[in-house]
Amino acid sequence: MNQQRLMQVLLAPQISEKATYVADKNSQVVFRVASDATKPEVKAAVELLFKVSVDSVQIANVKGKQKKFGRFMGSRKNWKKAYVCLKAGQEINFVDGGVA
Numbered sequence: 001m002n003q004q005r006l007m008q009v010l011l012a013p014q015i016s017e018k019a020t021y022v023a024d025k026n027s028q029v030v031f032r033v034a035s036d037a038t039k040p041e042v043k044a045a046v047e048l049l050f051k052v053s054v055d056s057v058q059i060a061n062v063k064g065k066q067k068k069f070g071r072f073m074g075s076r077k078n079w080k081k082a083y084v085c086l087k088a089g090q091e092i093n094f095v096d097g098g099v100a
Helices: 003-009 017-026 039-050
Strands: 010-013 028-033 054-062 066-069 072-075 079-086
Touching: 003 039, 010 039, 017 028, 028 039, 039 054, 039 079
Parallel strands: none
Antiparallel strands: 010 028, 028 079, 054 079, 066 072
């Protein structure tokens, strides 16, 4: 895996009530990732960008919502999110801009 590809895998951290609950309970971090990303790519990208050790990765495909545009029905894009489980003692703090 080349470094340029790994920089494009992670799109953004997913900040929500569920994501903060999962972070507190299971020491996992939730990321929005590229739609063609794989588990090994996500693991390598998190380890490269945040300098932490990753225990495991779970990936979920999220269906885009059906929306009405005037009188026409349309849909938002499908996207992918990754639950990254960090090893014991590891933590990512987004408020300070990286590793805590």
